[in-house]
Amino acid sequence: MRRENVDVLIIGGGAAGLAAAIEAKKFGVKTLLLERDRSTGGVLNQCIHNGFGLHVFKAELTGPEFMEKLWEELGNLDEVIRNNYTVLKIDPEKKEVITLSEEGIVVFKPKALIMATGARERPLNSLRIPGSRVAGVFTAGVAQKMVNIYNRLPGNRVLIVGSGDIGLIMARRLKIEGMDVVGVVEIMPEPGGLIRNVVQCLDDFNIPLWLSHTVFKIHGKERLEGVTIGKVDENFKPIPGTERFLEVDTLVASVGLIPQNELIEDFVEMDAINRGPVVDDLMRTSVEWIFAAGNNVAIHDLVDFVYEEGKIAGKNAAKYVLGEKLPEAKYRFERGDNVGVLLPQKFTGSQPFKMYVRSRKSLEKSAISFSGRTIRKFNWKIRPSEMIDLVVKNFEGFPDEVLVEVNQIG
Amino acid sequence: MVKKLTCISCPIGCELSVSLDESGKILKIEGNRCPRGKEYAITEITNPQRILPISVKVEDGEMELVSAKTDKPVPKKKMYEIIEYIKKLKVKAPVKRGDLIVEDILGTGANLVATRTVNKKS
Known part of the structure; x- marks a missing residue:
């Protein structure tokens, strides 16, 4: 040693x-x-x-x-x-x-x-989908490494599970490399990745995006033979009667x-x-x-x-x-209404710094406030999938605990 | 008529509203947060174009593939033709980032350039 x-x-x-x-x-x-x-x-x-x-x-x-x-x-x-x-x-x-x-x-x-x-990457198995643990199920990053670094295709016909950015990018990438990309299922009512990627990766290549849909069942014993997908309600419970079978030999999961x-x-x-x-x-x-x-x-x-x-x-x-x-970090941010991911959580007040916030909901017009004081207004739609970045430079009159809120306005 | 577009010039993804008259002439562009949004809306309505990121086979390289891209956006309607053309290509290692792989690919005015370095297999 x-x-x-x-x-x-x-x-x-x-x-x-x-x-x-x-x-x-x-x-x-x-x-x-x-x-x-x-x-x-x-x-x-x-x-x-x-x-x-x-x-x-x-x-x-x-x-x-x-x-x-x-x-x-x-x-x-x-x-x-x-x-x-x-x-x-x-x-x-x-x-x-x-x-x-x-x-x-x-x-x-x-x-x-x-x-x-x-x-x-979060694996697909963490979603606890019924069926065997068959070959042909990959995370998007693994599929990406196979295709872009090792020059190997993961299969012939693929369904992408989850519309995070890597999933959208891989839908296009696998299509370009000659796979039959049947579509993308997303359990949430909105795409998980950037809208730009929905446009240039799915729309451009006529790949369907099924929102509020998920995989109900995995078919096959050794290699994946197909999946049953269907619609979910607002509590993410499968809606009976919405099932459809898709014949695929590959699943690529981009689920976080x-x-x-x-x-x-x-x-x-x-x-x-x-x-x-x-x-x-x-x-x-x-x-x-x-x-x-x-x-x-x-x-x-x-x-x-x-x-x-x-x-x-x-x-x-x-x-x-x-x-x-x-300098000592004497201020602390507390999460208020509608604030998800937030960083940094503490700050020194010694210099301007960049702060990142994710809204928990999509809001058409909104404002971010620190302990009731409006810091910035957004006249465009903000979404959980798109991180807000803002520079904080004026610290005068801040309490030690700063309550951060993102609220709908107008 | 108002056409809704999402600008893809950068990851912000501004939602654009493009007002068109009956002949398809652009009257007004709204929703862009920078001048590139305006430019994007104009080409998207007239002749949509995209940068194509792709990979090219490498001979004698420490990797089997070199990543590449078109150095300018290419017309969307020519995309599949360009993809099929690139799939048939093979380059010899070493390849350096920025190396020209194909000049003026299929008459688009765009070059295909390497986006990474692939050294010769040792």
């Missing part, structure tokens, strides 16, 4: 981790990034569609382009990145990170740690992402709604030396936001290591 001291240690080499490494390195602190895969980039590797980087690079990039731009920004990758390192455990008392790799067990002793572990926090959830304050650690505007968690950024904090819509968060975490972790006294 080998031990290694490091200033800033980053777990995860996706967009958040790479951005954190870029920023931390600028401060001249010894920075290391651990990645469990063969190379960094995370999901950007397989997201070959365009639509990334509009905020950060002012250009519409594909995932791999975004990734390579981060590599270039980081410079000498070998100096900072350790691929094929899996973190087994974090010891909060000893401040140690225990890893497994080709060289065996290596224990890192960082002065600051940045969690950039991202999210994993789960932030990955197994390594820290036992000793870091967690937010049950975000399913990630409570953070402040400096991306600090409740444990002084641990920072977090990206989809492990909360599921974001845009990689641009994940990247910006990674940079904030990298900068403040480096400052912490250099002994700079960081």
